[in-house]
Amino acid sequence: MKRENALLIxxxxxxxxxxxxxxxxxxxxxxxxxxxxxxxRASRGDAYDSEYIYITxxxxxxxxxxxxxxxxxxxxxxxxxxxxxxxxxxxxxxxIPLLVLDINGVGSLVKNAGDLSPCGVYVYDxxxxxxxxxxxxxxxxxxxxxxxxKYESRKRxxxxxxxxxxxxxxxxxxxxxxxxxxxxxxxxxxxxxxDFTLGRAREDARIAEIAASLKSSIK
Numbered sequence: 001m002k003r004e005n006a007l008l009i010x011x012x013x014x015x016x017x018x019x020x021x022x023x024x025x026x027x028x029x030x031x032x033x034x035x036x037x038x039x040x041r042a043s044r045g046d047a048y049d050s051e052y053i054y055i056t057x058x059x060x061x062x063x064x065x066x067x068x069x070x071x072x073x074x075x076x077x078x079x080x081x082x083x084x085x086x087x088x089x090x091x092x093x094x095x096i097p098l099l100v101l102d103i104n105g106v107g108s109l110v111k112n113a114g115d116l117s118p119c120g121v122y123v124y125d126x127x128x129x130x131x132x133x134x135x136x137x138x139x140x141x142x143x144x145x146x147x148x149x150k151y152e153s154r155k156r157x158x159x160x161x162x163x164x165x166x167x168x169x170x171x172x173x174x175x176x177x178x179x180x181x182x183x184x185x186x187x188x189x190x191x192x193x194x195d196f197t198l199g200r201a202r203e204d205a206r207i208a209e210i211a212a213s214l215k216s217s218i219k
Contacts, residue, residue, distance in 0.1 A: 001199045003117040007087055007097035008032070008193045011106050012123035013158040015133035017178050017185070018100045021123060024186035025098065032098045035086050038069065041078035053083065070116075071101065071108035082109060087116065096193075103161055106171050119196040120172040121189050124210070125179065127162065127217055131155055162214045169211040173202050177210075 008025075010018045026032045038053045040060050055063075060079045063069045072081030082099060090097040101109065106120045138151040161168075169175075174192035178185045 003119075003197050003199055005091055005115060006117040006119055006193070006197045007035075007091075007099065008189075009099045009101055009106055009109065009118055009120045010123060010189065011101050011103055011120060011172070012178075013125075013127075013130050013161055014154040015130050015137060015158075016123050016125050017133075017182065018123055020182055021178070021186045021189060022098055022100050024182050025190060028183075028186070029190070031095050033090050033093075033095045035082055035090065035097045035099050037080050038063065038083045038086075039078060039080045041076075041080075053086070067112065067114075070112045071105045073102075073105065103164075103168050103171070107168065110171055117196075119193050121192050122165075122169075122172040122175045123178050123185065123189070124175060124214060125177065127158065130158060134158075159218055162218050165211045165214050166208075169207050172207065175207050175210045 010022055012018050022032075022034070026034070034051065036051055036053050038055055038060065040055060040057050041052075043052075043054055057079065060069075060072075060081070063081070063083065064072060068084055069081035070084055070087065072079060074080075082101075082105075087097045099105075099109075106118075110118050110120065134151050134154050138147040138154070140147075173196045174189075176185060176188045176192065
């Protein structure tokens with residue numbers, strides 16, 4: 001049986017390429033649309049402002065109380081969340097809501113989904129490759145104390161995610177290895193989402209095997 005009100009969530013370790021893959025999907029198929037986050041942080045007037053809906057802390061708290069956010073988190077003293085209204089708007093327009101979340105965000109959204117059908121796809125790669133990307137992103141040619149702090153924090157979080165991946169694997173419909181080009185990986189994510197919408201079964205044995213392998217890769 002086909003799944004109605006389906007939305008696609010891409011998750012995975014930091015620096016695995018989640019956002020790049022998401023943009024590849026959008027560029028190839030205009031039906032995909034990023035779900036704007038709701039946030040209490042002040043507008044900075046930069047290129048990322050279009051990704052947010054700005055509200056006050058009391059307004060955010062009210063959304064939480066009324067079930068208006070599917071998942072939320074706090075970062076640097078500001079609240080961020082996925083507004084149900086944006087997901088429903090995109091669905092009404094005949095498009096596919098697309099989100100990039102961390103593992104905890106996926107768990108919260110699945111729990112609060114209601115009549116929505118979230119399809120979580122976990123994108124992974126070897127930890128050594130991801131750590132090199134993290135190093136290049138935060139330290140690279142211009143090392144700073146702040147960059148080193150972010151690098152160590154993201155590296156620790158990735159290790160923690162891998163150590164717990166066997167328990168969190170049931171949140172996801174598919175695991176995709178980001179081992180080829182961006183287009184190849186995004187096509188694999190899209191194929192998984194199509195299987196989900198058509199009501200096909202999750203490959204439990206394969207997912208369990210991959211999750212166990214990722215956990216065992218932590219030395």
